[in-house]
Amino acid sequence: MTTSPSGPAALPKIQYFRITRHRRIAWWGSAVACLISLIGIGLCWLNPAIGAPLKPGLDFTGGTRIQLERACAPNCPAITVPQVEERLGDLKLPEEGGAAAPDLRGAPVQVLDQGRSIELRLPSLSAEQGNAVISQLAGSLGPFKDGGTSVDTIGPTLGDQLLRSSLLSLLVSFAAIALYITLRYDRVFAFLAILCLAHDVLITTGLFAWLGLLLGVEVDSLFAVALITVAGYSVNDTVVVFDRIREQKTSLGAFPFSDQVDVAVDATLTRSLYTSLTTLLPLLAILFFGGSSLFWFSVALTAGISVGSWSSIGVAPTLLPLLSGKGFVGSAPEDGSAPAGAA
Amino acid sequence: MARQQGLFALILALAIAAGAVLFSFPLQLGLDLRGGSQLTLQVLPAGAIKTVQREQLEAVKEVLDRRVNGLGVAESTLQTIGDDQLVLQLPGEQDPTRAAKVFGTTALLEFRAQKPGTEREMQGLLRLKRQAQSVLDLSRRRTSAEPAQPAAPGQPPAQTPSFPAEDLAKALRELGVSVPPGAGETEQIEALLDEVNKRVVALYEPAALTGKDLVTAGRQQQQTGTGWDVTLNFNRQGGEAFAKLTQSIAGSNRLLGIVLDGRSISEASVSQEFAAAGITGGAASITGNFTAEEARDLEVQLRGGSLPLPVKIIEVRTVGPLLGAENIRTSLVAALAGLALVAVFMVVVYRLPGAVAVVALSLYALFNLATYALIPVTLTLPGIAGFILSIGMAVDANVLIFERVKEELRSGNTLIRSIDGGFSLAFSSILDGHVTGLISCIALFALGTGLVKGFAVTLGIGLLLSLFTALSCTRVLLRLMMSYPTLRRTTYFLPSRQLTSPAA
Numbered sequence: 001m002t003t004s005p006s007g008p009a010a011l012p013k014i015q016y017f018r019i020t021r022h023r024r025i026a027w028w029g030s031a032v033a034c035l036i037s038l039i040g041i042g043l044c045w046l047n048p049a050i051g052a053p054l055k056p057g058l059d060f061t062g063g064t065r066i067q068l069e070r071a072c073a074p075n076c077p078a079i080t081v082p083q084v085e086e087r088l089g090d091l092k093l094p095e096e097g098g099a100a101a102p103d104l105r106g107a108p109v110q111v112l113d114q115g116r117s118i119e120l121r122l123p124s125l126s127a128e129q130g131n132a133v134i135s136q137l138a139g140s141l142g143p144f145k146d147g148g149t150s151v152d153t154i155g156p157t158l159g160d161q162l163l164r165s166s167l168l169s170l171l172v173s174f175a176a177i178a179l180y181i182t183l184r185y186d187r188v189f190a191f192l193a194i195l196c197l198a199h200d201v202l203i204t205t206g207l208f209a210w211l212g213l214l215l216g217v218e219v220d221s222l223f224a225v226a227l228i229t230v231a232g233y234s235v236n237d238t239v240v241v242f243d244r245i246r247e248q249k250t251s252l253g254a255f256p257f258s259d260q261v262d263v264a265v266d267a268t269l270t271r272s273l274y275t276s277l278t279t280l281l282p283l284l285a286i287l288f289f290g291g292s293s294l295f296w297f298s299v300a301l302t303a304g305i306s307v308g309s310w311s312s313i314g315v316a317p318t319l320l321p322l323l324s325g326k327g328f329v330g331s332a333p334e335d336g337s338a339p340a341g342a343a
Numbered sequence: 344m345a346r347q348q349g350l351f352a353l354i355l356a357l358a359i360a361a362g363a364v365l366f367s368f369p370l371q372l373g374l375d376l377r378g379g380s381q382l383t384l385q386v387l388p389a390g391a392i393k394t395v396q397r398e399q400l401e402a403v404k405e406v407l408d409r410r411v412n413g414l415g416v417a418e419s420t421l422q423t424i425g426d427d428q429l430v431l432q433l434p435g436e437q438d439p440t441r442a443a444k445v446f447g448t449t450a451l452l453e454f455r456a457q458k459p460g461t462e463r464e465m466q467g468l469l470r471l472k473r474q475a476q477s478v479l480d481l482s483r484r485r486t487s488a489e490p491a492q493p494a495a496p497g498q499p500p501a502q503t504p505s506f507p508a509e510d511l512a513k514a515l516r517e518l519g520v521s522v523p524p525g526a527g528e529t530e531q532i533e534a535l536l537d538e539v540n541k542r543v544v545a546l547y548e549p550a551a552l553t554g555k556d557l558v559t560a561g562r563q564q565q566q567t568g569t570g571w572d573v574t575l576n577f578n579r580q581g582g583e584a585f586a587k588l589t590q591s592i593a594g595s596n597r598l599l600g601i602v603l604d605g606r607s608i609s610e611a612s613v614s615q616e617f618a619a620a621g622i623t624g625g626a627a628s629i630t631g632n633f634t635a636e637e638a639r640d641l642e643v644q645l646r647g648g649s650l651p652l653p654v655k656i657i658e659v660r661t662v663g664p665l666l667g668a669e670n671i672r673t674s675l676v677a678a679l680a681g682l683a684l685v686a687v688f689m690v691v692v693y694r695l696p697g698a699v700a701v702v703a704l705s706l707y708a709l710f711n712l713a714t715y716a717l718i719p720v721t722l723t724l725p726g727i728a729g730f731i732l733s734i735g736m737a738v739d740a741n742v743l744i745f746e747r748v749k750e751e752l753r754s755g756n757t758l759i760r761s762i763d764g765g766f767s768l769a770f771s772s773i774l775d776g777h778v779t780g781l782i783s784c785i786a787l788f789a790l791g792t793g794l795v796k797g798f799a800v801t802l803g804i805g806l807l808l809s810l811f812t813a814l815s816c817t818r819v820l821l822r823l824m825m826s827y828p829t830l831r832r833t834t835y836f837l838p839s840r841q842l843t844s845p846a847a
Contacts, residue, residue: 069666092527127440127659148665149437155657158383161425165792173786177779184775225725225798229732232783232802236736236776240743243772271746278688278742279735282681286731289676293375293724301732 011252011259016269018262019317026314030199033307037206044209054205055212057220060163062156064125066133069117069148070141077115079141084109084118087140093129104133112292117148124153166224170201170231177235185242188323193238195319196311200234201227204304222297230304233279237272237312244268245317257321265317276309347826350819358706361713368716373723373797376671378664379434380442384654386427392652395427402651404429410445413643424792429654437663445640447656448604451649452554455547456588457597457610465546465598468539469610471514475536478506482529506532518542543607547600551588553649556581558625560645562638565630571638573645574628582625589613590621601629603641674727681731682708685738693745695835696821700741703816707737710808715801725798733805736780740813743769752837759825761836766818773813780806 019026041053050056058065070079089105102123110119118141125133130151138144174194181190204227211217244264252260280302287298374381386395386403400423407429411419420432433442457465511531515522520538522531558581561574577585592599594615601609609629613622633641662670685704689697711730715722748765756764784806787799824830 067666069663092530127438127443127656130659131438131440145665146663149661149663150666151659151661153659155383155385157385158658162792162795165790166795169786169790169795172790173783176782176786180779180782181775221794222725222728225728225795228783228787228795229729229798229802232780233736235779235783236739239775239779240772243775247768267750268746271742274688274692274742274746275735275739278685278738279732281684281688282677282731282735285681285684286674286677286728289673289680293670294674294677294728297725297728 011255012263012267014262014266016266019265019314020258020262020321022314023318026318030311030315033203034199034206037203037209040206040209040213043213047213050212054209054219054223055217056159057218057223058121058152058154059221060159060219062124062154062159064120064122064130064151064153066120066122066130067117067150068120068134068137068141069145070115071143071145071148072116079111079115079118081109081111084111084120084137084141087137088120091133091136093125093132124155127151127153162221162224166221166228170224170228173228173231181235181239181242185246188320189242192316192319192323193235193242196238196308196316197231197234199311199315200230200304200308203307204230204300207303208300217296220296222294223300226297226300226304229301230308233305234308234311237275237308238316240271241265241268241312241317242320245320257324261317261320265313269313272309272313276305279305347819347822350815351823354706354816354819358709361709364713364716365709368719370712370716371719371721372667372671373721373726374432374434374660374667375662375724376667376722377434378437378662378667379432380436380438381433381658381660382431382442382446382656383424383658384429384431384446385657386429387653387655389652395652397426399652400427400429403654406648406650407431407446407654410643410647413646428657435664437661441636441640443656443659445643447654448644448650451604452557452645453550453602454552454585454588455550455600455602456592457600458546458548459595459597461546462596465543468543468546472536472539472543474506475532475539479529479532479536511535540607543600543610544602544605547602547607550602552577552581552584554645555649556584557645557648560642562633562635562642563628564635565632568632570630570632571635572628572630573633573638573641575626575645577625577627579625582623585625585627586621586623588621589617590619593618593621603644608641670724674724674731678727678731678734682734685734689738689741693741693836695824695830696741696745696748696817699820699824700738700745700817702820703741703812704734704737706816707808707812708734710812711801711805714804714808718804720800720804721797722801723794723797725794726801729798729801730805733802733809736776736806737809737813739776740769740773740809741817743773744813744817749837752833758831758833758836762818762821762825766814770814773810777806777810 044050044055045053085106088107088109091104093102093104102125104122107123108121110121111117112119118137120133122133130153134144134149134151174197177197178190178194181193208217208219208223212219241264244267245261248260248264252263283298283302283305286294287302384407386400388395392399404421404423408421411421411431411433418434420430422430424430431442431446436442506528508528511528515531515535518535518538520534522534556577558576558578560576562571563574564571589599593613594617596612598610598612600607601611611630629641682704686701689700689704691697693700711733714720720726744765746765747768748761751761751764751768752758781803784799784803787795788803791799
């Protein structure tokens with residue numbers, strides 16, 4: 001290796017900080033964040049109005065979402081949520097297949113974009129009933145823009161399917177990534193990478209549990225996409241630091257492992273920060289210019305990627321010396337389990 | 344250097360090819376970007392079939408395919424998902440009601456003769472049916488806000504059909520229809536019509552002839568009036584059955600009922616002249632006084648054949664074209680703003696190689712779009728998000744390399760050696776990062792549904808291409824620049840103050 005011309009006699013100068021000296025702060029910070037997340041998820045679950053770890057959106061519960069754009073932009077006369085709710089209660093819907101039309105009273109209503117559009121969350125409606133809602137609302141709240149309408153009706157079975165397939169794909173990618181890292185590095189690295197990944201996913205989930213409790217934010221299938229992306233990013237970020245730590249072994253093998261970790265984290269710190277920044281820049285662009293459909297998606301990714309950078313700097317490297325025993329990657333872990341050798 | 348030039352020529356050729364691809368193959372936009380309807384249909388088991396098998400799903404798909412083609416919506420797609428579901432996309436279709444009617448019904452067509460001795464009852468029912476239907480038609484025309492045909496000035500408005508309240512109440516009572524309290528006139532009439540139709544169907548014999556023997560269906564405008572008829576052509580066997588059926592009721596007061604999915608859609612009388620041989624020739628028409636659109640939908644259903652199994656619509660998504668255009672606009676702005684911010688960042692932080700990276704990233708974006716057009720990938724909102732995100736990840740590879748180059752420079756290596764060292768040292772972490780990313784993409788694609796799949800495809804393509812652009816484009820461009828002595832300055836790579844600080 002040509003990285004260190006002064007040879008293994010001296011430890012490279014550390015520019016920023018020695019991460020292992022701050023490890024307790026890092027661990028406590030992460031532990032507290034995980035605890036707060038778990039509390040949020042627990043509160044969501046215990047909340048009788050939610051009854052799930054996160055407030056499930058239409059994609060998971062099934063139902064009909066109708067979005068209407070009013071044809072009076074930019075100066076729409078003010079329209080209020082109670083106004084819309086009142087109209088909703090008076091609607092007459094056609095029957096469908098012998099079943100009585102669902103009661104729309106009390107369905108959640110949102111007025112978006114400074115009163116320019118209305119979003120309704122209704123029980124599952126047939127296409128005909130959905131049209132009836134739009135045409136009847138147009139009479140009292142309209143006019144609505146032709147072509148500015150979106151109607152989504154999702155059966156509850158589809159939500160189950162989505163949830164199952166998202167969870168399954170998340171777990172399968174966890175396992176496959178763990179296997180890959182075990183082959184390329186070793187078991188301890190794989191364990192820590194997955195631990196970090198779980199940490200990042202947990203905190204992102206916790207944030208949305210709290211958002212659901214406090215602001216009524218619901219998670220949809222895009223949230224599942226965001227979580228999986230966070231998982232991928234988290235591993236990517238962690239692996240880069242691990243790669244550097246492994247590289248130090250040859251040049252700094254004589255130094256304590258915690259020093260090697262410090263050098264590696266220090267050397268990759270700029271890159272870690274720049275990378276999360278360049279990934280966050282497009283996300284922030286979506287956040288600010290992307291419109292309402294991608295807003296919470298970008299919030300989830302922004303949070304997840306920030307937490308992911310944190311864990312790959314502060315959590316994974318500092319836990320490594322603890323789990324890897326005295327100093328060398330690949331030596332027996334202290335907890336006495338089987339030696340962590342690459343398969 | 345010849346090798347670099349060769350590679351550079353290759354990249355240039357690829358860029359031109361990508362541009363040509365984009366020019367000649369338009370990008371396919373998903374329904375959330377262009378507007379349209381998407382229906383998810385679930386095939387339900389029925390009769391002897393307890394669980395839906397692959398072959399049955401394919402059989403249903405075939406029938407629906409014929410209906411889709413008959414409907415004439417451009418670029419519609421029908422795909423099977425899993426074991427028992429179908430997804431139908433109808434770009435530009437704004438009214439999912441119609442699509443739901445055409446695709447959600449089994450279209451089992453039956454021809455039935457009226458039971459003997461039910462003439463009086465049938466007449467009463469049909470009178471009620473006509474009255475109810477005309478009142479309903481009128482009220483529908485009114486609510487659909489189509490201006491009614493204006494009466495000529497000075498003349499009294501045309502006689503409008505009506506259903507006096509006491510007649511309606513009496514009819515409901517006689518048929519034993521219970522309506523919920525507070526139901527309006529329209530609901531009451533609809534309930535009445537439902538019951539009347541049920542009773543009409545009950546007055547027929549079992550089916551003598553079904554849509555199986557139908558060869559083709561068409562439609563024609565009625566010679567009198569504005570309504571449309573649906574015409575039918577039977578095969579030989581069907582023609583014979585039809586002749587026998589019509590012969591059996593010709594000249595009597597009994598009617599021929601045309602029943603679609605258990606609902607009576609038309610009843611016809613057969614005149615005395617056919618008593619000898621029935622209506623022969625295998626052709627018939629259904630006079631239901633349909634609108635042009637109804638006639639076409641019915642024709643499409645009949646021509647497509649009946650579904651071997653019933654289907655249920657479990658998801659309908661409709662996006663208006665304006666909303667779609669808005670989605671395109673905002674995601675385009677976001678993508679461009681994100682790219683611009685990243686470009687500025689790279690040039691400020693990494694100077695000359697940063698500028699090279701911006702060129703490589705632009706190539707990366709171009710290759711990505713060309714791949715989408717070529718495969719083709721249908722771009723949806725999450726797909727665009729995946730693309731924007733993959734830009735961020737593509738930058739990471741460049742950041743990794745340039746950080747290493749800087750390190751090499753700081754530790755006193757020459758420029759060319761530093762560049763080569765940067766690429767080779769960064770390679771293993773770039774590879775690991777991309778492989779783990781690809782692993783999750785594969786898992787998402789294999790196991791995910793709908794949105795998740797689209798996201799996985801764009802992110803996966805992005806990761807593969809970024810591996811190529813970071814390791815080849817950036818490198819070739821950088822090496823090529825180093826062949827010009829004026830560009831071979833360390834300060835183009837690193838601020839001089841960092842260079843002079845001893846790398847102890």
